[in-house]
Amino acid sequence: SRERPAGEPLRIVVHPGQYFLETTLQLTARDAGLSIEAAQPGTTTLLGGRAVTGWEPDGERFYAADLPAVRAGTWDFRFLVVNGRLCDRARLPAEDGFEHENEWTVPWMSTTGGGWKRKPTEAELTTLQYRAGDLGPWLETRNAEVTVYHMWDESLVPVKAVDHATRTITFGSPAGHPPGAFGRKKYVVWNTREGLTQPGQWYLDRARGKVVYWPRPGEDMRQATALAPTLETLISIAGDNQAKARDITVRGLTLALTNTPCKAGGFGAGHYRGAIEAANAENLTLERLEIRHVGGQGMKLQNVNGSRITGCQVHHLGACGIRISGNDTTVSGCHLHNIGLAFPSAIALSAGGRGGSGLLLTDNVIHDTPYSGITCGGDNHRIERNLIYRCMRVLHDGAAIYVSMCRKIRIARNVARDIATAGPGYGASAYYLDEQAEECLVEDNVAVDVEHPSHNHMAWNNTLRGNVFVSSGNMKLSFAKSRDYTLTDNTLVLAGELAITTPEAIIAERGNRVFRGTAPAGAEAPLEILAALPLGAAPK
Template identity: 50%
Template sequence: MQPRCIRGTCRSIPQPLVRMSSVGIRARFDLSGRIDYNGHSVTCQLGTFVGGYRRMCRTRSMLAATWMAMGVLSLIPLCSAETLYVTSGGNDAWSGSLRSPNVDGTDGPLASVATAVAAARRLDESVQRRIVLLEGEYFLDAAIVLDHRDNGLTIAAASKGRATLYGGRVVDGWRREGPLWVAPVPDVESGRWDFRALVVNGRLADRARFPETGTLQHESRFDVPWMSTTGGGWKRKPTEEELTTLKFRSEDLPAEIEAANAEITVYHMWDESLVGVASMDRQKGLIRFSNPSGHPPGAFGVHKYVVWNTRCGLTREGQWYLDRAAGRIVYRPRSDERIETIRVIAPTMESIVRIEDAEDITLEGLRLSVTNTPLRAGGFGAGAFDGAVHVRKSRRVRLENLEVFNVAGQGIATDGSAVTIHGCHVHDTGACGIKAPSGHIENNRVHHVGRIYPSAIAIWGGGRGAVIAHNDVHDTPYTAINCGGRDHRIEHNRIWRAMLELHDGGAIYVFAGENTVLRGNMAFDIPDTGGYGSSAYYLDERSTGCLVEGNLSYGVARPSHNHMAHGNTIRNNVFIYDGDMRLTFARCSDYTFEDNVLQASGSITFSGANVLTVMRNNLLDSGVGKVVGRTVEQYAETGNTPWDLASENVVGPARIEAYRDGRVRYESGSPALERDIGRVDVHAAGVMNADRPR
């Protein structure tokens, strides 16, 4: 018999538990009020008890704390928790209170999550409610929507990673058509269904692409100056015509391209626009879009574009396109695939779980896969799309040990406060991986984001007081971690292979950040693909009072980039690059740069060195003996900065012995050891778990 609970006292806040075996009761409790009692786990939000217990623990009055805890334990017979079970082989006419069917087949687990949510809402409000999904696959007819009626609810997998929720449906009826396979989707032909993601045998399949590699060059121009984001953007607002047309060379596009199917990615500088084709006039060399682009084609001097979803782009195994006119999917199979066993899932919804105007919701151990996006430009960071898990206007939401994958939009998107995202694996997303302002984003793996919208950001924080720590982030087309707002901590993250397609971003990018700390991070192997470049640590417009300290960067040509930022400190970092290294400070002021170790096989250039108010105790090692400071006015370098580096810095060999494991070690006699600088050890950066012990 499970214990009963005082109305309104239950709330789950996992923290380390304190054992109470000494008092003869098989119980544990933590400082938030969670109690494990004789095998039952309940949680009581008893503010007076918690505060008093914490004070007693701090003053080492453990005897008094123990007696106080025993007083609370006397309340446990008043507490209760109700669990509802769901399995794909269940029955929605059953109660859901049993994990498996009873012997006479009259009761057992439910069949659908929606029915379980409805049943949980009928329980007394004083009951702590939990829905447990047993191992299996759950194809949803509609998104699971949780609101204030579900406050305090937990939805969890019985076994981590063994229950999968799908926001799509299986496509059947495949037949051969020459080297291709085709399957009917009648709702597409009628216009009731459209999608731009397809999951084939568990992978997010590539769309048909023209050209097969690289990009095409269009001839549209937009020479209006960009006045900076805080300066209002374009000096002149683009016209509708400029946002909905593209000039092309007719010889670039095959005559058989079908306008009704074609979609175009128009590349800008730090983002892109995905647009449909309304018409194509070959004589005029003009394409009209069915939806406006975010910036005019040709803006920022960028003229790249790619055409998707056409028959002529179906050139490689594993690609597909949606033939809207014929109402079918066309797929070029891989050599190891068989038409009799192929499993294809197409998305039918934009979110799988939506949490709106709710509190104290927990999702735990689930897998979520297959979502859709509408045809529109995604904007900066591809932020215009919903998440497979989407949280709005909610508080104290906890997302733990989820796997979100093979989705067209964002993996996890929240706009609430006090959201915790912990231990999640988010990968193969069309847009962002995790977007969570003012949240705690810790111990997650996020990679291969931006599969449809390359401006996607792997982890996007913001608001106030966010913590982004101990995450592994890699293989991102744009920025790995982005954060604006104030009082954030971005610490102990391991980032590699970011900025693979777009420009003007970095491993960690801070826009309008105030009092934000970047500490103990490790960024490496980030290419420079041109344009406005890529960086390891980037403080952008209106960032002030920020601290960049104790970080490691290697394989990044521009380890530190700063733009329209003021009063920031860069201290005790190690930056290593095989080639010419640049650190840039355009339109900045009042910077402190101290106790850093820089090692480059080529030259080291400080562009904007005139803004370095403090430049001391650094070790600067150029393999060609060239360390240069350049004065910058606005964006133009006007000459060398007059400075006497040797008076307060060391210019010479750093004698770094090893660093790739995150532990920077120096040879005996290194000036870094003598000056006690560059003592950077970030080997603990990234995810902490049993597979990677610390």
């Protein structure tokens, strides 16, 4: 932005329309007091890409557009939007995944314990043996990419080479864990012509320098609007150790269309960039933004203090919705859904981190996520009055709300429902206190249709109070390797069996009630759920 006298506010109003950015908008400490606003919220869109035109038939069912920059190796992308829809990438198999033959039996010693008992070799991180019949000599290595699924995260890696005699794929970059770790065998191959199995899918043919799309019924590619990303970040707000970026507002804009590289994203898909990023900043206001169709994070905010993120719609993303670390910042009234579409370890709202304190995450609605809804670390945070449902749909060892490496976090008056385990693995829960969670309070929360409402692992001196857990089947509360728990005034409503693992972790218990849905053989016995819930806590 232009130079101006210190302290003079500046307000930029962006008129309705679509604006394609060629470079990231960079804001720094010199922009203190700046406000960037849409003239009318929801009518102004900033896009980090370009239109794709010149579609021609490519075989009987497909259309292709020639992209010289792709052929030259100067443009690569993993996301395509056609007529306002984020399109599915070509994949093999068409559903779920293949099973590979790698074995990795080295024990995991926990995060606190340093991870793997033996460090994996480069070969163990970069090779995968596929089963006979899954792949063949038709596989184009310049196009193909592989997602290797682990327990709580995954690795997206390029294919460097394939030895069909030994059925071995060699990756172009290492996976985060060895294929086969945690007993997980699943993998998916992306971006091949053979993976186009239904209308609406696409792939980037790097070998020919074309993007190929299978139109849906009624789509005319001569009239269609197709967009592909070029940028990883649209807006960057960055201070430094000498001068923080401060007092900057972004309000009412729609941010869309960003890219990600092909690399392993790590826990929570945290290695990817955000459509809007901030670092070393304070007193920011991000308000009534819509962020959609982006490849990485919606927001990635690091060391951000005293700020406010409110009323934002963040949806249909490749990775996380909002990632934030810092102190004394509020995230409220946001709607986060359909995230992790490319990277299933993505978290809708990931907050805290070591050294952070005083965050308030409240009144947010979160749903349709492949992994956890909210995760949090650090001290003295509050997670209150959030509605979270249909989480944990792909990966394991997470929850609607998951906290670890933390002290004195208050989890209160949240509702979690419809959280189910996706196949064999470490499972899913509603409220999960993991390694080094200490002196936390889980109070007045509701879990409905969650068989495992409370999971606790390597945590201590925590309290569960006044919660209502409802299951139409069995129910389990677990306290593995935990100690010094207090359970008071909790209500459990279940139709099946109740299991409590490691009950010796509970040192004080009083006022807890269990309602069982039992009836004579042949008679129906609907659960009296509302009678068991505290006044005003009934989920909608």
